[in-house]
Structures are given as structure tokens and as C-alpha cells.
Amino acid sequence: MVLGAVPGRVAVLTDALEQFRALGVTVRVATTFDPAQKIPAATELAEVHLLPTAKELGPRFGRMIKRANPGRRPWLRAQRDPWVRRHAKRADVLVALDAQALHTVWQLAQRHRRADAVYGIAPALRAVEKRAADPARYRRPRIATVGPSPVVLASATRSQTVDLAKRVFEASTGQKAMKLSPLRWFWHRAVAAPGVPERFRGRIAKRVHRSMHLAGHKSSANQLALAAQGRLKSATTKGHLLGPIVEAELNQGKLPEHLMTVAKGQLKAADGFLKKRNPGKAAPHVLRAFDLMFHRIAHFDGVSSPLAEDPEGFLAPLHRSEVGKALATPRGRRAPAEFPPAGRPHRMLFFTGLNDNFVGSIISRYEAMPGVEVRRLNLVEESIRPVLSNGRTNLVHHMLAGTSKRAEEVQEAWGDHVAWADTVFVDWCNLPAAMLTMIDPGTARVIIRLHSFEAFSWWPHLTDWSRVDDVVFVSEHLRDFTLAAVPRLRAPQGPRTHVLTNAMELHRYAAPKPSADARFTLGLIGLSSLAKDPRWALAVLRELRSRDERYRLKLIGDDLRASLSPAVRAYVAQLDAELAELEPSGAVVRTGRTEDVPGALTDVGVILSTSVRESFHCGLVEGAASGAVPVVRDWPFFAGRPHSARNLFPSDWVVSTPEEAAERILAVTASEETWREAGRSAASHVLSTWDWSVTQKDFDRLLLEPPAGTD
Amino acid sequence: MNNGRTLWDSLKLPRPRRSGSRPHMIYLAIGFPPAAKSCAYRMRETANQFAAAGWDVTAVTIVDEAWEREYGLDHTLAAGVDSRVRVVKLPLFRDDLETDIRSFTERRALAHKDYLADLRKQNLKVFPEPVFGGWRPALEKALLQIHRERPVDLLVTTCAPYVNLSATWKLWETHQVPYVVDFRDGWSVDVINNGEAFPKESVSGQWEIKLLTNAVAIWNVNEPISRWYRERYPELAHKMRVVRNGYDASSIPAEVHPAPEDRPLTFGYLGALNLPVPLLDAVLKGWRTARAEDPALADARFEVRGHIGAAWARGDNAHAELLKAAAADGVVVGGSVPKAEVIDLYSRWDAVVLMVTGGRYMTSGKVYEYMATGLPVVSAHEADHDASTVLSTYPLWTGAVGLDPAELAGAFRRAAAMARTADQAEREKARAEARQYAREEQLIPAVREVTELVLGTGGSSGAPQASPAGARVLAREGRS
Known part of the structure; x- marks a missing residue:
């Protein structure tokens, strides 16, 4: 008898052993676990033997066991056990006592064809009774029962040959072998040789690549991977092979050439699992693909972004993949949003707690407005926070599977609030917004505001836009870009889109600039992300100072943190080197973070926007409101598009190069009068266009009037 | 799986009885004696009552060896079967209950659960019943063969297994043989969890509607199940009968x-x-x-x-x-x-x-x-x-x-x-x-009704004789 797992029913087993004993049957049991510990009662009724353990059989066997199908593992141990061989040869009945033992008994039965081979205790008893009833029949030797089955002989020969081939392959592709340069040379040629079947090429390349890495020949390993991938067709294998190279480059802060190859490989692997209806296994691959496609090195920590350059082309592999289509599947809502009936307050629900920087004025306005009832769903509250935990993974799983327990939890935690509301406003299109779309919003109108960073992230791709009524962008160019990156937003079931400027209380910044010398001070507000590109401001400053040394630069805000990424670290190093040159002479002043921005702006005559990417740049507009003359770099991520900084601001504010910027500054600051006039004109423009007293009417139209169409 | 196809060609049906003008019926009853199953009692009495009502009964079940894999055999049950009942045993086996490891493929030995899951999947492709679905071709062939040998006037089919319905439908579709469905515990009603086992739109649902619509009568074992079916198919309510299991x-x-x-x-x-x-x-x-x-x-x-x-x-x-x-x-x-x-x-x-x-x-x-x-x-x-x-x-x-x-x-x-x-x-x-629950008391009126519906009043040799409960069975078993 063979036991492949600890039996759950020891009493049944011991009872059966007693029955066999009563019938005069000698029973021997081979187990894969320690019988003395797990089935002590059975050891008194039969000879119970533990199969040799992996530890006893050596490390090579251990590796083999690890790789083997779990069903085959007991046999691999039994095959090497003289006790099993000796007793199986003499056995009349071979019994598998559980499903894990089936393969071992099947193998023994192929080798010892005289014996009955059965599954279960009752069939074993029946076989014993049958033999006892006609012993003569079983004593007669028959050709069909002599020696092992020819099938097993052929199989053994085949497996030994395969085993030998495997050993040779393992030895020649292992870590030790990779220390020999001729072998490295050989495998370099072999993986790139024409005519090698795809599956072998992929498998060999992966193993050799890993071994080379472990042997310390990393550059050789990378060359091999690059050579092999050129010949490979499978996106998954390519991705697998190039993954470590891409990973290493990202860790060094470089944008990898094969970033999308690896991402495509992950999407392909996810597609494979989705086809097998296994969203649980597809989800990690989707997450990995997202991590790569929206990596900060690619879009946030550089002065360019492949996504900004070509949103449709860059994300095409995602949109074309099966998982991309599954994520984009609209689940819709049972009932359309209903405008609140007259005769009761308009109920507004705001999601708050995670980042309320831009929503405070909006909430305050409607809290104070008669006829509007405001409720806040504080996402950091104890009762709500757990719903958000591990949110991205849960979202992906939910969208691939079409349903999930997490959606039920969201319904439980948020459902009552959403059911209460006529309008739900979610600032930022990130996790909470996406999670809200896991549930049917009933008749509530759902409005999501997307600022800027979200458009370069996975969140819009994890949001079910068929459950969103309106999307608010803070500028036209962001709307253009997001609609290109997320085609679902343009679908018939997609939301209406609007452009509404941030709620800014700009009149707070209007203050006199007492000194005429203020016109020589350039200001830059906000430095905490690389997108602000302060080095561009230094280039402008250098250009100005080459003409007039009175110009200086005031940097307001926290320094850029080098720890954010290797790319940021490299940028900060260059920035620091430049600052080290300019700061001692007073050409650059860093104020650090200040709560009194209007105060800090009183001696700033020119306000700069040097960013590579902005959705609106509140800091610039605040500076302009203070009377400083705005000079705006034509943000490179959007320059040349139908909408860009050039359409957002008066055209004379916008420049393309540091030289152009210097020219404009020199012109407007040529005299105190021209400077003050340009400053007054800019302040008047921003206050009459973007001050909250003006823009709040746009919000009223959006929130308080029945929805019309896309603005 | 072994669905009988390989053994089928060697199958020799018992010679059909020649009983003059007695009408011929097939009783498709997998679980018929000597299977040691609780349903065998009802099946035995059903066959006996139809025989007593003047029918030549051909009971169709599966071979004895197949029952050895399940709960075994009870030959004392077979002794109580009316001698006029011809029993046809089809070589169909439940492959999922096989215990002889020599007959396993290596794949099955390696991954038994996966093998069984695949088997169920394959069976479901043939008929919406995971364990028995694969028997459909063999059952259909068997019934057609029996009908060819001697035309059938009535088919009484009893479920489970529900795959019997496919063969029942085949005979109706090809030869318009009237049939009774002895549904016992029903199909679309989940008697364990008190609810619907499958919706009407499902594959099983479509089979059920199709079969019940053309049935002469539909039998169930109790009033709640019968009510379930009356409510589910109000247009078929007049065909529903409660035929309790009763006792012997x-x-x-x-x-x-x-x-x-x-x-x-x-x-x-x-x-x-x-x-x-x-x-x-x-x-x-x-x-x-x-x-x-x-x-x-x-x-x-x-x-x-x-x-x-x-x-x-x-x-x-x-x-x-x-x-x-x-x-x-x-x-x-x-x-x-x-x-x-x-x-x-x-x-x-x-x-x-x-x-x-x-x-x-x-x-x-x-x-x-x-x-x-x-x-x-x-x-x-x-x-x-x-x-x-x-x-x-x-x-x-x-x-x-x-x-x-x-x-x-x-x-x-x-x-x-x-x-x-x-x-x-x-x-x-x-x-x-x-x-009141004697098995005969339950079956006699139901059999009489079906006989009248199919053959006209009285049947070929009159209504079955009512006898003291169990007397005939006792007599046949030599226990009276």
C-alpha cells in the first residue's frame, strides 16, 4: 500500500488493517511522511516504511523533486527505494490509498504485472477475496504478467535518454560553465543562430542568460539576451529575457530601449491567462505591464515622455491586448443619473481626505449655499480606509473578472453615501475615483476631475467611464492629451468632458511691489518635481546676467528630493552644481517652503513657468496676480499641439527658448514704467479670467444646472 | 471514458418476448434490480405493475459489473421482478468510479482530479449532466435498436440519470413513441437547497421544457415537487401526478x-x-x-x-x-x-x-x-x-x-x-x-391512468389487479 499524504481518517485505515490481518494478509505500507508521528496506530498493524526523503537522496534529487509534477514526486522517491522494489516484486495486491499515491502504484503495476493494482481500501479487500477464492488461477504464470510492461520499458529507456540529455544541457549551461569564455562564445552564437526552434531558443537563452549573470558576466548576459530577442517571435519570451535588462536600466534612471517589448510580453502573458479564464493569474502581469508603461523614469523624471510624444502609439499595445479590452469593457449603470427634483436641497457628496489642495474653495462655496446640502466622504476615516488598501491589485482583478468581493466591500462602505447624493464630485482621477466605478452609482451623477499626473498613470485605464457622467479637465491641452491616451473617454457610453480652471483666490496675491529694483528679480514657485525644470530658469538667468548683473532668481518652495529616483538624483546633481556657482554671488536665492507666498512675491518682478509639463500652473498665475510679469516656457510636452501654453495664455507671455525668455524680460524690465505697466496688465488679465470670483460661475453651471453636453 | 461504444457491437439483446397482442413498453430505468440502490424498489414495482396491466415490459438498465463499482448488487431484489419483464443490461460504466489502476492512463494516475474534471467537461458537451452525459449516444442507440426489433408503444423513463431524457427524446423524435417521465425528485428543482437548480434558459432548462411538453404524464414523488413543476410550467399542470415512493x-x-x-x-x-x-x-x-x-x-x-x-x-x-x-x-x-x-x-x-x-x-x-x-x-x-x-x-x-x-x-x-x-x-x-403509502397503492392508479391514456380505456388486458399490499412480491420471493 502507498500513502501519498497524511490520511484524514486514521480510524478507517487502522480498521482496514485489522481486517487484512484477520484475513491473514501481510500488509506493507510505504508513506511519504513520518508514519511513527502521523499514524502511530497503523505501525502496530503493518510494516510501515517512510520513503527516502529528498535530504537523504541528495541535492540533485532535491532539485528534480522541486521541478517535478507534484503527482510524480512520491514515485521519484519510491523508485529509488530498495525496500519498495523488494516488496513490490512480491506483492499480490498493490494499493493506492489516496490520489497522491496513484501514480506510484501505477508505475509499480507496470513493472509487476502479476499483482492487482487498485485504488481504495474496499477494492483492495475485494481483490484479496478474489485471489483467496481462486489461488490456482493467480499462481499460473502468464505471458501477459511476466516481467515489466513493454510500455514501461520503452518509457524508461526514453526517460533515461532524456535525463542524460538534460544533464548535459544543465552542465553546459550552468553557472560554472559560463566561466569558460569558449562556452559563452558558443551560446552567444547558438541563441542567435537561424533555424533554432522558438521554444528551444527561448528556453536556452533564458537559462544561459541567468547563468551568465550569476557567474558575474553581466554584460555578456545582456548581449546574449539582445541577440536572442532579435530572433524570437514570442512576445512573452522576449519580455522574460529582456526584463532584467530593462529593470537594471530603470534602476539606473535610464529610459530603456526595450521598455515596451517587456511590457508587451507581460500583456501577452496576461492575455494567455485571461483566455484560460484565470483573471487571478493575469492580474500580476497586467500590474507589471502598468509599472513599466507608466514608470516615473519614462514620464515624470525626464524632460520628455514617450507617452506625451505619441499617446495613441505608445499605449496601442495595451489597448490592442485582450486584457486591455477587458479593462475597457463598459459595465454601465442600471439607471441614468437624475437631476434632483425641485423642492429639496441638491445633495452633493465630495470625496476628501487624501489631497484636498484644489477642492477646498469649491466645497466651502457649496456648503455656504442655500439649497445645497454637502456631505464629505472622508477617505482616511477608519471605516473607509481598509476599502482602499491594495486597491490597484483589487481593481485590476475586479475588472478582469467582472466581479469581486472588493466591489461588494466598496458598495457596503460607500453605497449609502452614493445613494444619498444627487452629485458625487471626486477630485483627482486616481484610486478612489476608479474604485467608485466598481459599483453602480444608481441615479447619482458622478463627476471626476483629472488634473495632470493622472493622465500619465494607469488610473484612467482602471476607471469604468461608463459609470461617470462628467470629466473635468483644468486645461484644453490636458483634455486633448487624455482623450488620445484613453480612447474609452470618446466612446458613446463615455462621459461628457469639460474644461474648468482650478478654483484660485487670486485677489489674495495682489500686493504692491515697493521697490523698483524688484523688476530684476525673477521668481519661480514650486520646485518639488523634475517637471518644473528649474535648470531652464538658470539658463534664462545666465542669459540675462551676461547682459546685466542686476538680475537674480528667487526660488520659492521645497527643493527637489534627489531620493525620488536615480534620474532625479542625476538632475539634482547638475542643478546643485549650477547653484553652487550662482548662489554665493546672490544671483540665486532659495527661500524654501513658505506659507506666505503673497509676501514672498512682493519683491519678485518677473514670474517664470519653466516646466516641461503643466496642466495649468497655478504658481505662475498667482505670481501674475501679484503684479509680476509672466514669462512662460512653451511646455515641451504639449508644444506644437492644437492646444498648448500658447493658447492658454496671452501669446506674448509664451517663449520657446531661454534666449527668447531673456529677450522678453529685458524688454519688459527696460524701465520701471514698462515693467509696472506689463505687470498691471497681466494682473488684470488673470484676475478677470481665472479668479475664483469669475470661475465659480462655471462650477455653478456644471454642478447646479441640468447637464447639457461637452463644453 | 467507457461509454459503451467499444462494447456496443458485441451487445446481444435478449430475444423479445412474443405475447400476442400485448402492447410493448420500454422502461428506461437505470438502477433496476439487482442494483443495490434505493430507487430499485420503485423501479421493480413500476415494471411489475405495468406487466400486470397487460404490457410487455422491456426494462433497460446497465450491466451488473457497473453496479459493483458503486453500491454493489442485491440479487434478492431481482427475485421480486415479474418474470414477464425482460431486462436489457447495457454495457455502460461510470469511468469516474473505476478503481482498477491498471486501466488508468499515466495521465489519470498523475492527476486524478484533473482527469475527473476533464471527464465531466467532456460529458457536459454531450448532455448537460456531468457524470452521465457521455452515455447519451449509447442510450439513444439502444432504444432505437429495441424499437427496431419490436415496435414500442410506450416509453416510461425514470430519472436520475437525466441523460435518459435524451434517449427518450430520440425515440419520440424519430418514431413518435409516447412517453411518461417519472421525474421522482425532479430536475430543475434543487431538493437539497430548496430552490431552482437551473434557469429555464439554460441548456438543461431547454431539455426539460422540451421533454415535459410532449410527455403523456409527469410523475413526481411528492406534492411540493409537483407544485414546483405546476408553477414552473402552468400549461403542463394537467400532466403532473404525485406518485409517492411508498413502502414494500x-x-x-x-x-x-x-x-x-x-x-x-x-x-x-x-x-x-x-x-x-x-x-x-x-x-x-x-x-x-x-x-x-x-x-x-x-x-x-x-x-x-x-x-x-x-x-x-x-x-x-x-x-x-x-x-x-x-x-x-x-x-x-x-x-x-x-x-x-x-x-x-x-x-x-x-x-x-x-x-x-x-x-x-x-x-x-x-x-x-x-x-x-x-x-x-x-x-x-x-x-x-x-x-x-x-x-x-x-x-x-x-x-x-x-x-x-x-x-x-x-x-x-x-x-x-x-x-x-x-x-x-x-x-x-x-x-x-x-x-395508505403502500407502494402498490401509489403505483396502481398511475399505471392505470397511463395505460388508459396510451391504449384507450382498459388497456389490452384490463386494469391491474389490486391485491393486498406486497402480496405478489412476497409470493415471488417465496415468503408468503
């Missing part, structure tokens, strides 16, 4: 007496132990408590008879483990009992324990037999159960107390008291209550 008088002792004071009490359970494990566990806990608390039960025995598990799990499952562990509490496991010996069992038991799964749609066949014994009945099932409805007028019933061990302990104690104190008159009253 041949299994019931002529009389029972109160248990003498000087002998310990014996409680008994008879039936396949395919109950939910928690139910059995609750009963055993209740038994243990009752035995510990009540001196009248201190040395009492609880004899459990019936099949435990099938194939490799025969006698080796969680039920077996629980029962063995309860040996210290006087629980005795005795294996299955041939039908002919059931009468002896009831003769020496003092009370019976009715362990049944399901709820309001489930009655079970045991309940009628238990009532007929005149023994006190301990109910171990959900309170909202059709067995409660049947037992509600039975005087020696301890009541439906649900599955709480403490309540069950009380029920055991009440049954013990009844076993000692219920006098002859009370027992006779109890037995009289059960008489």
Missing part, C-alpha cells in the same frame, strides 16, 4: 411489540449514508448526549446499516470515520442489507432514526417504510421538510426538532420512552396510518 409490504414485519424491559434498546438507521457530514455528526452527538443523560439509553445500541461511500471511497470517507469514532457510544456499523433481510432488521429494532438531507422538497422513501414498521421514529432533518408533513399524523413520531444535537438528544429520549411504553394498539394505529 414484504419488508415489514407482520407485527411489532414493545421492547421488553430486560433488554437494551436498539435504534436503527437503514439507507445509503450519502448525507451531509454535519447532519450525521449532529445525530451522533445527540445520541451520545442522550445515552449519557438517560439511564434508559445507557446500554442502548444504534445500528447503522447501508452503503458508506462508493468506489475507492467505499467504507473510507468522513462518514465512516465519524461512525467508527462513535463505536464507544454503542454505534454499530453493519454494512448494507439485502432487501429480503430488511424485514429481519426491523423485527429486532426498537426505534428507527430518519436521517435525511434536503428540505421542503425532499421526502425520501425511507419515511414510508419507517412508518409502516409501527416503530417510534426519531427525525433528524430540517424542520421544514416534506418528511415532517408525511409524519405529522404518525403517533409514534418524536417531532421535527431540526439538527441541534441537544434537541436530537431529547428526541432520542422520547423515542426510547415510546419504544418501551407504546402498546400494541398504538402501534397498530401507527401502522394503519402508513398503509
Whole structure:
């Protein structure tokens, strides 16, 4: 008898052993676990033997066991056990006592064809009774029962040959072998040789690549991977092979050439699992693909972004993949949003707690407005926070599977609030917004505001836009870009889109600039992300100072943190080197973070926007409101598009190069009068266009009037 | 899987009987004697009653070896089959119950669960029934062959397995043979979980509608199931009949007496132990408590008879483990009992324990037999159960107390008291209550109705003769 797992029913087993004993049957049991510990009662009724353990059989066997199908593992141990061989040869009945033992008994039965081979205790008893009833029949030797089955002989020969081939392959592709340069040379040629079947090429390349890495020949390993991938067709294998190279480059802060190859490989692997209806296994691959496609090195920590350059082309592999289509599947809502009936307050629900920087004025306005009832769903509250935990993974799983327990939890935690509301406003299109779309919003109108960073992230791709009524962008160019990156937003079931400027209380910044010398001070507000590109401001400053040394630069805000990424670290190093040159002479002043921005702006005559990417740049507009003359770099991520900084601001504010910027500054600051006039004109423009007293009417139209169409 | 296709060519059907003008019917009854299954009793009586009503009956089942894999055979059951009934045994086997490892492929030996899952998937492609679906081609072929040999005037098909419906439909589709569906526990009704097993739009749902629409009559084992079908298919309500399982008088002792004071009490359970494990566990806990608390039960025995598990799990499952562990509490496991010996069992038991799964749609066949014994009945099932409805007028019933061990302990104690104190008159009253459920009483009107519907009034040789319950069976078994 063979036991492949600890039996759950020891009493049944011991009872059966007693029955066999009563019938005069000698029973021997081979187990894969320690019988003395797990089935002590059975050891008194039969000879119970533990199969040799992996530890006893050596490390090579251990590796083999690890790789083997779990069903085959007991046999691999039994095959090497003289006790099993000796007793199986003499056995009349071979019994598998559980499903894990089936393969071992099947193998023994192929080798010892005289014996009955059965599954279960009752069939074993029946076989014993049958033999006892006609012993003569079983004593007669028959050709069909002599020696092992020819099938097993052929199989053994085949497996030994395969085993030998495997050993040779393992030895020649292992870590030790990779220390020999001729072998490295050989495998370099072999993986790139024409005519090698795809599956072998992929498998060999992966193993050799890993071994080379472990042997310390990393550059050789990378060359091999690059050579092999050129010949490979499978996106998954390519991705697998190039993954470590891409990973290493990202860790060094470089944008990898094969970033999308690896991402495509992950999407392909996810597609494979989705086809097998296994969203649980597809989800990690989707997450990995997202991590790569929206990596900060690619879009946030550089002065360019492949996504900004070509949103449709860059994300095409995602949109074309099966998982991309599954994520984009609209689940819709049972009932359309209903405008609140007259005769009761308009109920507004705001999601708050995670980042309320831009929503405070909006909430305050409607809290104070008669006829509007405001409720806040504080996402950091104890009762709500757990719903958000591990949110991205849960979202992906939910969208691939079409349903999930997490959606039920969201319904439980948020459902009552959403059911209460006529309008739900979610600032930022990130996790909470996406999670809200896991549930049917009933008749509530759902409005999501997307600022800027979200458009370069996975969140819009994890949001079910068929459950969103309106999307608010803070500028036209962001709307253009997001609609290109997320085609679902343009679908018939997609939301209406609007452009509404941030709620800014700009009149707070209007203050006199007492000194005429203020016109020589350039200001830059906000430095905490690389997108602000302060080095561009230094280039402008250098250009100005080459003409007039009175110009200086005031940097307001926290320094850029080098720890954010290797790319940021490299940028900060260059920035620091430049600052080290300019700061001692007073050409650059860093104020650090200040709560009194209007105060800090009183001696700033020119306000700069040097960013590579902005959705609106509140800091610039605040500076302009203070009377400083705005000079705006034509943000490179959007320059040349139908909408860009050039359409957002008066055209004379916008420049393309540091030289152009210097020219404009020199012109407007040529005299105190021209400077003050340009400053007054800019302040008047921003206050009459973007001050909250003006823009709040746009919000009223959006929130308080029945929805019309896309603005 | 072995769905009979390879063995089919060698199949030789028994020669059809020539009985002059007697009409010919096929009784498609997989589980027909000698299969040791509880449905075999109903099948035996159905075939016998149709034979008595003037039909030449060809009962179609599967070969005896196939039953060896499941619960085995009871040849005493076959002895009670009317000699005029021709039995055709098809070489169909349940591959999922195979225990001979030599017949396994290496793939099956390596991943048995996956193999079984694949097998079910393959079966479902043929017919929407995971275990038996693959039998469809063989069953269809068999019925057509029987019809070719001697034209069939009526087909009575009994489910489960539901794959029988496919062959029934084939015969209707090709030869317009009228048919009766003996649905017993129904199909679209989930008798275990009290609800819908599948919607009308599903593949199974489509099969059910199609089959029932053209049936001559539809039989069910109790009123709740029949009501379910009447409500589900109001347009077919006129075809629905309740044909209860009833009991076989041949299994019931002529009389029972109160248990003498000087002998310990014996409680008994008879039936396949395919109950939910928690139910059995609750009963055993209740038994243990009752035995510990009540001196009248201190040395009492609880004899459990019936099949435990099938194939490799025969006698080796969680039920077996629980029962063995309860040996210290006087629980005795005795294996299955041939039908002919059931009468002896009831003769020496003092009370019976009715362990049944399901709820309001489930009655079970045991309940009628238990009532007929005149023994006190301990109910171990959900309170909202059709067995409660049947037992509600039975005087020696301890009541439906649900599955709480403490309540069950009380029920055991009440049954013990009844076993000692219920006098002859009370027992006779109890037995009289059960008489309405004699199996023949249930089947005779149903068979008569079908005969009249198919052949016109009276049938070929008149209506079946009503006889004292079980007399003919007793006579055939030589026990009268």
C-alpha cells in the first residue's frame, strides 16, 4: 500500500488493517511522511516504511523533486527505494490509498504485472477475496504478467535518454560553465543562430542568460539576451529575457530601449491567462505591464515622455491586448443619473481626505449655499480606509473578472453615501475615483476631475467611464492629451468632458511691489518635481546676467528630493552644481517652503513657468496676480499641439527658448514704467479670467444646472 | 471514458418476448434490480405493475459489473421482478468510479482530479449532466435498436440519470413513441437547497421544457415537487401526478411489540449514508448526549446499516470515520442489507432514526417504510421538510426538532420512552396510518391512468389487479 499524504481518517485505515490481518494478509505500507508521528496506530498493524526523503537522496534529487509534477514526486522517491522494489516484486495486491499515491502504484503495476493494482481500501479487500477464492488461477504464470510492461520499458529507456540529455544541457549551461569564455562564445552564437526552434531558443537563452549573470558576466548576459530577442517571435519570451535588462536600466534612471517589448510580453502573458479564464493569474502581469508603461523614469523624471510624444502609439499595445479590452469593457449603470427634483436641497457628496489642495474653495462655496446640502466622504476615516488598501491589485482583478468581493466591500462602505447624493464630485482621477466605478452609482451623477499626473498613470485605464457622467479637465491641452491616451473617454457610453480652471483666490496675491529694483528679480514657485525644470530658469538667468548683473532668481518652495529616483538624483546633481556657482554671488536665492507666498512675491518682478509639463500652473498665475510679469516656457510636452501654453495664455507671455525668455524680460524690465505697466496688465488679465470670483460661475453651471453636453 | 461504444457491437439483446397482442413498453430505468440502490424498489414495482396491466415490459438498465463499482448488487431484489419483464443490461460504466489502476492512463494516475474534471467537461458537451452525459449516444442507440426489433408503444423513463431524457427524446423524435417521465425528485428543482437548480434558459432548462411538453404524464414523488413543476410550467399542470415512493409490504414485519424491559434498546438507521457530514455528526452527538443523560439509553445500541461511500471511497470517507469514532457510544456499523433481510432488521429494532438531507422538497422513501414498521421514529432533518408533513399524523413520531444535537438528544429520549411504553394498539394505529403509502397503492392508479391514456380505456388486458399490499412480491420471493 502507498500513502501519498497524511490520511484524514486514521480510524478507517487502522480498521482496514485489522481486517487484512484477520484475513491473514501481510500488509506493507510505504508513506511519504513520518508514519511513527502521523499514524502511530497503523505501525502496530503493518510494516510501515517512510520513503527516502529528498535530504537523504541528495541535492540533485532535491532539485528534480522541486521541478517535478507534484503527482510524480512520491514515485521519484519510491523508485529509488530498495525496500519498495523488494516488496513490490512480491506483492499480490498493490494499493493506492489516496490520489497522491496513484501514480506510484501505477508505475509499480507496470513493472509487476502479476499483482492487482487498485485504488481504495474496499477494492483492495475485494481483490484479496478474489485471489483467496481462486489461488490456482493467480499462481499460473502468464505471458501477459511476466516481467515489466513493454510500455514501461520503452518509457524508461526514453526517460533515461532524456535525463542524460538534460544533464548535459544543465552542465553546459550552468553557472560554472559560463566561466569558460569558449562556452559563452558558443551560446552567444547558438541563441542567435537561424533555424533554432522558438521554444528551444527561448528556453536556452533564458537559462544561459541567468547563468551568465550569476557567474558575474553581466554584460555578456545582456548581449546574449539582445541577440536572442532579435530572433524570437514570442512576445512573452522576449519580455522574460529582456526584463532584467530593462529593470537594471530603470534602476539606473535610464529610459530603456526595450521598455515596451517587456511590457508587451507581460500583456501577452496576461492575455494567455485571461483566455484560460484565470483573471487571478493575469492580474500580476497586467500590474507589471502598468509599472513599466507608466514608470516615473519614462514620464515624470525626464524632460520628455514617450507617452506625451505619441499617446495613441505608445499605449496601442495595451489597448490592442485582450486584457486591455477587458479593462475597457463598459459595465454601465442600471439607471441614468437624475437631476434632483425641485423642492429639496441638491445633495452633493465630495470625496476628501487624501489631497484636498484644489477642492477646498469649491466645497466651502457649496456648503455656504442655500439649497445645497454637502456631505464629505472622508477617505482616511477608519471605516473607509481598509476599502482602499491594495486597491490597484483589487481593481485590476475586479475588472478582469467582472466581479469581486472588493466591489461588494466598496458598495457596503460607500453605497449609502452614493445613494444619498444627487452629485458625487471626486477630485483627482486616481484610486478612489476608479474604485467608485466598481459599483453602480444608481441615479447619482458622478463627476471626476483629472488634473495632470493622472493622465500619465494607469488610473484612467482602471476607471469604468461608463459609470461617470462628467470629466473635468483644468486645461484644453490636458483634455486633448487624455482623450488620445484613453480612447474609452470618446466612446458613446463615455462621459461628457469639460474644461474648468482650478478654483484660485487670486485677489489674495495682489500686493504692491515697493521697490523698483524688484523688476530684476525673477521668481519661480514650486520646485518639488523634475517637471518644473528649474535648470531652464538658470539658463534664462545666465542669459540675462551676461547682459546685466542686476538680475537674480528667487526660488520659492521645497527643493527637489534627489531620493525620488536615480534620474532625479542625476538632475539634482547638475542643478546643485549650477547653484553652487550662482548662489554665493546672490544671483540665486532659495527661500524654501513658505506659507506666505503673497509676501514672498512682493519683491519678485518677473514670474517664470519653466516646466516641461503643466496642466495649468497655478504658481505662475498667482505670481501674475501679484503684479509680476509672466514669462512662460512653451511646455515641451504639449508644444506644437492644437492646444498648448500658447493658447492658454496671452501669446506674448509664451517663449520657446531661454534666449527668447531673456529677450522678453529685458524688454519688459527696460524701465520701471514698462515693467509696472506689463505687470498691471497681466494682473488684470488673470484676475478677470481665472479668479475664483469669475470661475465659480462655471462650477455653478456644471454642478447646479441640468447637464447639457461637452463644453 | 467507457461509454459503451467499444462494447456496443458485441451487445446481444435478449430475444423479445412474443405475447400476442400485448402492447410493448420500454422502461428506461437505470438502477433496476439487482442494483443495490434505493430507487430499485420503485423501479421493480413500476415494471411489475405495468406487466400486470397487460404490457410487455422491456426494462433497460446497465450491466451488473457497473453496479459493483458503486453500491454493489442485491440479487434478492431481482427475485421480486415479474418474470414477464425482460431486462436489457447495457454495457455502460461510470469511468469516474473505476478503481482498477491498471486501466488508468499515466495521465489519470498523475492527476486524478484533473482527469475527473476533464471527464465531466467532456460529458457536459454531450448532455448537460456531468457524470452521465457521455452515455447519451449509447442510450439513444439502444432504444432505437429495441424499437427496431419490436415496435414500442410506450416509453416510461425514470430519472436520475437525466441523460435518459435524451434517449427518450430520440425515440419520440424519430418514431413518435409516447412517453411518461417519472421525474421522482425532479430536475430543475434543487431538493437539497430548496430552490431552482437551473434557469429555464439554460441548456438543461431547454431539455426539460422540451421533454415535459410532449410527455403523456409527469410523475413526481411528492406534492411540493409537483407544485414546483405546476408553477414552473402552468400549461403542463394537467400532466403532473404525485406518485409517492411508498413502502414494500414484504419488508415489514407482520407485527411489532414493545421492547421488553430486560433488554437494551436498539435504534436503527437503514439507507445509503450519502448525507451531509454535519447532519450525521449532529445525530451522533445527540445520541451520545442522550445515552449519557438517560439511564434508559445507557446500554442502548444504534445500528447503522447501508452503503458508506462508493468506489475507492467505499467504507473510507468522513462518514465512516465519524461512525467508527462513535463505536464507544454503542454505534454499530453493519454494512448494507439485502432487501429480503430488511424485514429481519426491523423485527429486532426498537426505534428507527430518519436521517435525511434536503428540505421542503425532499421526502425520501425511507419515511414510508419507517412508518409502516409501527416503530417510534426519531427525525433528524430540517424542520421544514416534506418528511415532517408525511409524519405529522404518525403517533409514534418524536417531532421535527431540526439538527441541534441537544434537541436530537431529547428526541432520542422520547423515542426510547415510546419504544418501551407504546402498546400494541398504538402501534397498530401507527401502522394503519402508513398503509395508505403502500407502494402498490401509489403505483396502481398511475399505471392505470397511463395505460388508459396510451391504449384507450382498459388497456389490452384490463386494469391491474389490486391485491393486498406486497402480496405478489412476497409470493415471488417465496415468503408468503
